[in-house]
Amino acid sequence: MALTGIQIFKLLPKTNCGKCGVPTCLAFAMNLAAGKVELIACPFVSEESKAQLAEASAPPIRPVTIGTGTGAFKVGGETVMFRHEKKFENPTGIAMLVTDTMPESEVAARIERFNKNVYVRVGVKLHADAVAVKSESDNAAKFGKLVETVTKATEGGLILMSENPEVLAAGLKICATRKPLIYAATKANAAAVAQLAKEHSCPVAVKGASLEEIAELTAVMNQAGIKDIVIDAGARTVKQAFQDEIIIRGAALQKKFKPLGYPTITFPCEMTANPLKEALIASMFVAKYAGIVVLSDLKGEVLFPLLVERLNIFTDPQRPLATTPGIYEINNPNENSPVLITTNFSLTYFIVSGEIETSKVPSYLLIMDTEGLSVLTAWAAGKFGADLMAAFVKKSGIGDKVKTRRLIIPGYSASESGGLEEDLKGWEILVGPREGSLIPAFLRNLKNQDKK
Amino acid sequence: MDCKASYEINPTGPNQPVPKGETIDAKLGQWKGVNEFLFKASRGKFDHYNSYSLVNDPMTTCGCCECIAAVLPLCNGIMTVNREYTGMTPSGMKFTTLAGTIGGGISTPGFVGHGKYNICQRKFIRADGGLLRMVWMPKMLKEEIGDRLKARATELGVPNLVDMIADETVGTSEEEIIAFLTEKGHPALTMPPIIE
Numbered sequence: 001m002a003l004t005g006i007q008i009f010k011l012l013p014k015t016n017c018g019k020c021g022v023p024t025c026l027a028f029a030m031n032l033a034a035g036k037v038e039l040i041a042c043p044f045v046s047e048e049s050k051a052q053l054a055e056a057s058a059p060p061i062r063p064v065t066i067g068t069g070t071g072a073f074k075v076g077g078e079t080v081m082f083r084h085e086k087k088f089e090n091p092t093g094i095a096m097l098v099t100d101t102m103p104e105s106e107v108a109a110r111i112e113r114f115n116k117n118v119y120v121r122v123g124v125k126l127h128a129d130a131v132a133v134k135s136e137s138d139n140a141a142k143f144g145k146l147v148e149t150v151t152k153a154t155e156g157g158l159i160l161m162s163e164n165p166e167v168l169a170a171g172l173k174i175c176a177t178r179k180p181l182i183y184a185a186t187k188a189n190a191a192a193v194a195q196l197a198k199e200h201s202c203p204v205a206v207k208g209a210s211l212e213e214i215a216e217l218t219a220v221m222n223q224a225g226i227k228d229i230v231i232d233a234g235a236r237t238v239k240q241a242f243q244d245e246i247i248i249r250g251a252a253l254q255k256k257f258k259p260l261g262y263p264t265i266t267f268p269c270e271m272t273a274n275p276l277k278e279a280l281i282a283s284m285f286v287a288k289y290a291g292i293v294v295l296s297d298l299k300g301e302v303l304f305p306l307l308v309e310r311l312n313i314f315t316d317p318q319r320p321l322a323t324t325p326g327i328y329e330i331n332n333p334n335e336n337s338p339v340l341i342t343t344n345f346s347l348t349y350f351i352v353s354g355e356i357e358t359s360k361v362p363s364y365l366l367i368m369d370t371e372g373l374s375v376l377t378a379w380a381a382g383k384f385g386a387d388l389m390a391a392f393v394k395k396s397g398i399g400d401k402v403k404t405r406r407l408i409i410p411g412y413s414a415s416e417s418g419g420l421e422e423d424l425k426g427w428e429i430l431v432g433p434r435e436g437s438l439i440p441a442f443l444r445n446l447k448n449q450d451k452k
Numbered sequence: 453m454d455c456k457a458s459y460e461i462n463p464t465g466p467n468q469p470v471p472k473g474e475t476i477d478a479k480l481g482q483w484k485g486v487n488e489f490l491f492k493a494s495r496g497k498f499d500h501y502n503s504y505s506l507v508n509d510p511m512t513t514c515g516c517c518e519c520i521a522a523v524l525p526l527c528n529g530i531m532t533v534n535r536e537y538t539g540m541t542p543s544g545m546k547f548t549t550l551a552g553t554i555g556g557g558i559s560t561p562g563f564v565g566h567g568k569y570n571i572c573q574r575k576f577i578r579a580d581g582g583l584l585r586m587v588w589m590p591k592m593l594k595e596e597i598g599d600r601l602k603a604r605a606t607e608l609g610v611p612n613l614v615d616m617i618a619d620e621t622v623g624t625s626e627e628e629i630i631a632f633l634t635e636k637g638h639p640a641l642t643m644p645p646i647i648e
Contacts, residue, residue, distance in 0.1 A: 030545070031553075
């Protein structure tokens, strides 16, 4: 894995043209080595170097994309054992099981839950990723019908589950364009399933009885030209499955053992019949180290905690959650509405915007880029001073949206009000409350004063 | 002296005696005892480093060093920048960016952190060609260590080396300074390639 900046530099054009955004090839190489930029940013890199760099910088665990369009999700691509070392890259895919021996009403109810249980939290849309369609009847026609129902009813990713290549083929005929994950290639059917995966260019899961067998199977798939592979280590007891997860991640990252360098799929749904236990097992695999967890059902009380856990584990611990800077319209403001300004730390934004909403006073909220720092921290770091605020207000275009020239700044930024009056000529600077909870009273008070 | 005192006050503190042990590579500056200490202290993350090289497995930089040296491949030499200089450097990175890129316990080939007086020591990046590789440094640093620099340059047989080293008044891009180096006949240009 990781090439040093100097090794990368040798493969670059060495022209210091600056087209990539940094002044020298060396600086660009250092950024590449740190994973801060993509090679595409360099317009002049030769094809040969590209291939070499891609090979060398290929992540020790291959990223695999399942599904297409809005339903696509990516798993794998991990580079560390522990989140605090860097960050976890691609959130564990959460999948829900339906089988072809289930009553139709049950299938429909599950799919409805899959589609409807979508939550918005800290500005992020949280939802499950895939439906695992399993053949229990081993009947190709029956499986095909179920796949058709599911494909039509949802835009999510698909996992086709059968060990019978004919049954899998029937499913693929219907949904191959959606890039489903084919589950599973085993020792017995490897050649036939590899053929299917190749023909439809879909990712494929390999299932083995032991890690040795898995390593052999992934090598067979690789020889057949299939690179997008997901691993099922086969165990259905919690202890063994957990142990396998740790060994697979360790082998891929620390020993650079390529045959196990793929994301994994786990089946909490096959480990217990108790929904509560199943959710607990799934939560463990989200943390350590499953690429996909397949659950039997996705009731809200199971799914939501899992989604929040996943959100917490897969956020980047090196970066505070930040909101996109810009002008936010709250409660349908017009040209006479007040303008408030704060930082783009997500929590700050959600608290302030929530309180403005509660006030029912139509307002504009300016969110300034402070690299995700909160008001006091940003101010202390010199990222939320009068000069920067003034420049941002001028550039934001808020001046064209409102006739009033009144800017409300956070109470903790009070010391900047004088400077702002200087830098923002023509604007009246009001110091707002220190706490978000006092914003509604402040805004309503302001409105009443204006009326008088 | 400081380190010895610190160790006496706190025997389990940050300053520890390191037995050099057997010499592994006299040119690069590698010793068995040092490597063993490093392996233990880094919890197995590193098993060796080279004290006298910037190109090959150099020392780490904690980020609080006085200067950071970086390789300048086009000039076949190195530059160094002191903390007080906040402008752009020919490496394309400012001091803060350099510190952020290479600091914090990682060994980054092509970069090393060091003290100001280090520059004039005889062992300064000796494995890469020593002081004669120096092609750029901020004017203020050049002035600050001017006398020592001159003494060491004279020792190396190039007494006017100081005048051949470019600074920000010459330019802050490799293209600008390479013209200057050529004009002055800087020794780095005729040395073996710094990066193989």
